[in-house]
Amino acid sequence: MTVQTHGPGRVRSTEELKALADAAGVELADATAEEVVAWAGETFGGSLAVACSMAGDTVLPHLVSAVVPGVDVLFLDTGYHFIDTLVTRDALAEVIDARIVNVLPVQTVAEQDAQYGAKLHDREPALCCQLRKVEPIERELAGYEAWVTGIRREDNVLRAHARLVEWDATHQMVKVNPLAAWTFDDVITYAQTHGVPFNLLLTSGYPSIGCEPCTRPVAPGEDPRAGRWAGLAKTECGLHL
Ligand code: SF4
Numbered sequence: 523m524t525v526q527t528h529g530p531g532r533v534r535s536t537e538e539l540k541a542l543a544d545a546a547g548v549e550l551a552d553a554t555a556e557e558v559v560a561w562a563g564e565t566f567g568g569s570l571a572v573a574c575s576m577a578g579d580t581v582l583p584h585l586v587s588a589v590v591p592g593v594d595v596l597f598l599d600t601g602y603h604f605i606d607t608l609v610t611r612d613a614l615a616e617v618i619d620a621r622i623v624n625v626l627p628v629q630t631v632a633e634q635d636a637q638y639g640a641k642l643h644d645r646e647p648a649l650c651c652q653l654r655k656v657e658p659i660e661r662e663l664a665g666y667e668a669w670v671t672g673i674r675r676e677d678n679v680l681r682a683h684a685r686l687v688e689w690d691a692t693h694q695m696v697k698v699n700p701l702a703a704w705t706f707d708d709v710i711t712y713a714q715t716h717g718v719p720f721n722l723l724l725t726s727g728y729p730s731i732g733c734e735p736c737t738r739p740v741a742p743g744e745d746p747r748a749g750r751w752a753g754l755a756k757t758e759c760g761l762h763l
Pocket residue numbers: 600602642643646647648650651652654655732733734735736759
């Protein structure tokens with residue numbers, strides 16, 4: 523199956539993009555989220571994409587679309603989302619000026635089941651994430667020069683040193699993390715203040731939300747991401763490594 527992509531393509535060279543990322547990482551180290559987004563919008567225009575999981579990061583497309591109207595918002599439509607997540611996506615699309623792009627895996631869940639057997643996520647979650655998240659987002663990001671993510675330093679130790687702007691060596695593009703310094707409470711406060719639709723699972727014991735088969739609620743005081751791939755060594759889907 524041929525999967526459609528949506529980005530305008532890249533104009534700058536890899537070297538130019540890396541130089542931009544390195545310089546902005548220093549210059550904007552103490553900037554606010556809004557300042558970082560403004561810089562990204564001015565610098566990349568239509569070659570800027572926002573990644574949103576429609577979990578704890580709906581404030582991100584809200585922030586970015588206010589500065590870059592019509593910006594592409596990439597949602598990984600894995601086929602395994604909670605219904606709450608899909609409802610959140612549709613509610614958000616109603617209130618922001620952005621193009622929500624449903625990024626699809628090559629195979630439907632039924633086609634994947636036919637090739638690999640049912641519940642690949644229980645047996646080989648790394649392969650399942652590769653097929654349903656990593657490959658689709660890599661394919662889509664190849665059409666943009668920069669992407670904005672909802673990474674926050676408090677998410678886990680792997681993200682503790684995330685910069686507001688950094689070079690993404692994996693995808694060979696600029697990565698903008700305007701919420702890096704935000705806390706979970708900051709996110710909730712912003713969503714409530716600005717009337718941003720947010721995933722109701724967040725206030726039902728799911729501070730970190732992924733695909734339904736791989737997410738469980740966490741107890742008070744637990745690591746917010748402890749409910750992701752619980753019982754397995756896996757802590758990241760591979761998008762931000
Ligand atoms: S989070 Fe689970 S269901 Fe979703 S792609 Fe990864 S392994 Fe598959």
